[in-house]
Each structure stands twice: as C-alpha cells, then as structure tokens.
Amino acid sequence: MSGRRSGIALVGGRGYWSNYGGVENAIRQLANEMEHLCEEPIWIAGQGDARQFLVELRGGLRVLCAPRWVSRLGHSFTTLMGLLYVLVRVRPRVVYLFASGPCLLSIFSRLFGVHTVACLRAIDSGRDGWQGINRWILRSGEWAAVNIAHRCTVNSLAMRRLFLRGGRETVYIPNGITQVGNQPPSFLTDLGVEADGYVLYAARLDPVKRLHILLQAHRQIPQSRRLPLVIAGGHCKDSDYEQSLRRNAADDVYFLGHVSQEQVHTLTRYCAVFVLPSVLEGMSNSLLAALGAGRPVLCADVEENADVVNGFRPVLFEPDNVDALSNKLQDLMLDRRRRRLLGAKLKRIASQYDWAQSAKAFLQLG
Secondary structure, three states: OOOOOOOEEEEOOOOOOOOOOHHHHHHHHHHHHHHHHOOOOEEEEEEEEEOOOEEEEEOOEEEEEEEHHHHOOOHHHHHHHHHHHHHHHHOOOEEEEEOHHHHOOHHHHHHOOOEEEEEEOOOHHHOOOOOHHHHHHHHHHHHHHHHOOOEEEEOOHHHHHHHHHOOOOOEEOOOOOOOOOOOOOHHHHHHOOOOOOOEEEEOOOOHHHOHHHHHHHHHHOOOOOOOOEEEEOOOOOOHHHHHHHHHHOOOOEEEEEOOOHHHHHHHHHHOOEEEEOOOOOOOOHHHHHHHHOOOOEEEEOOHHHHHHOOOOHHHEEOOOOHHHHHHHHHHHHOOHHHHHHHHHHHHHHHOOOOHHHHHHHHHHOO
16 A cells, blocks of 8 residues: 555544534535645545445545444444544545544544644534533543644634633634525425515524524514514434423424425525524524525624624624513514615625635645
C-alpha cells in the first residue's frame, strides 16, 4: 500500500442523506461545494443499513454507510467506526470532525498522523439534559478541539469570543444559506394553513430550543388575532417534555414531527413569521434559511442569534421572556406590510452568508 495520503473525510454527522439536524445539513452543503473546489475524493461517513460498510458514489463524493449492526449501537459508536474505517482503509490527507462529541476522536486521527480539523457547531455540553458521563464526554470533546486537533473552527462569533477569553485561538467560518426552492405550497392546504398565514418553528423538540416559551407566547395572543403555529421538528429525547409541549399547545398548533427537507423549504418560504426561541445555538441553519428566503423572523437575543442578524433589534427578544415574545409576535401577525419590509431588510443581511465561501475557508485549513 502506498504511503501517500489523499482525500478529505468529513466525520461526525449521521450521513450525507440525513436531515437529522444542523450538523448533517452543514456537512452535506460543504461537501457539495468542496466537490467543485478540489480534485481530491471527498468522503462523508455516516449511518447505513447494509450488512457491511458500503460506499456510494455521488460524483466526486464517496458516501460511506456503516453496517446496520454498527448503526444500531448508536451515533457515537457509528462515528468511531466510521472514523476508524477512513483512517485505516481510505488513508485521507485531512479529517474534519464535526460537533463536540466527535471532536474527542481527534486523538485517533492525530495518532494516525492525519491532519485534523475540529469543527464545533455549538457548545453542546451546555445543552439541557446532558448530565454525568455524557456531559463529560462533550466537554472533553470541546477541550480536544482546541488542544489536540491541528485547527479548530467555530461557526459563531460568540464561540470564538468564548475561546479567546480562555486564551484559545479558533477560526470563525460561518454557515452558508441553504436556498429554499420554489415548491408549490400544495401540502399547506392539507394542514389547514395558507401562504403567509402561519408562524413557523423548525427545530428539534429539545428543551434548550425553548419551544415551550413559544407555545406560551402564542397562546397568550387572543385567538381572533393570532395565526396558527406550525411545529416542524422531532427527535425529542425526553418523552415527558414532548407530552408537556402537546398539553400546553393551543388548538391551532400543528405538530408535524420530523419532515423532509423539501417540506421544510416549503414551510420556510411561505411562513408569515419564523421564530427561533432557542437559547443555545452555534449558527442556526433554519434561521439563515428564513433570512435567505426574505421571511420576517423573531429570535432570542443570545449572542449567536444576534450576531447572525447583525444585532438588528426589531427581530430580537429577551430570552425566556414570554411576554416580550408574545408582544412582538402579535405585532407582526397584525401588520402584513411590516412583515414584508422586515423580510426585505433581513434578506439583505443574509447576502453575507455563502456555502461556497465557507467551503473554501475549510479547504484552506487542510
């Protein structure tokens, strides 16, 4: 076997075809752009359903799917096995490890002599619900990202400032915007809503995303004045929390569960207002998509969100403040002209976020 290394590996997501969350979307978008920018093969590791490791070719991309038995043992084990496969069988020149937990595996890629770039997407150890060994693993991964990997990237200025306060240098590479298509809103009719006639939440049902705050704020608005609320998201790890969300939702709240990327695009393009009440983000892909589609948004005033909208105060509300969110949401519901002007302003802000430029910045670190 030749000692020469070649290729790029993106590890840490659930796979190229997965729509699980922001990590998977970022890996897919970056891989697609990298394919046009470099001649080396690009490997994307993730879950699979075959009897053995399977490699699917997609142009210049190599989609590595783990065996079914590996995938059933959980995401962490699948990520480890995927990394070991590419280190031993593929022998890449550089490995990009995405998210806090997978960054802990930079120990292995360094031992194999592979240039390692850690890619933190949020401070995952700060999420509600992680305790004990799980939180320790995430914190260890964040430590490894800035102490073991050759380079560490972050996708928010807030994270960069956080590490600078600890004396650690990181490279800020923002997400790009995933353009939403022009799909006809045919399935909106089935939901009982119409274009520019509903509020959208598109994220996991995770306590840190603060959907319960949005549900309370929505319920406070008199029914005669409020628009329906559409919840596009699933993957809730706390059944008690999910049940409490459904109990506290008004009658005009629609829980869709996990929906396809195409459906999310349609919902985003035609919503009246997009709301992100989350208090822990890196750089929200769904928020960026709403900006790029020219939709008015409201988001919790945490550093990560405020940086994305350039500190534009009309779209920010005090975190966990139900009344503040309810008041701003009601104002937008009642004023179609204001929604249109706000969306146009946000679309101009969105022009600075581009996946091609982000992919180029990642490649320069390899």
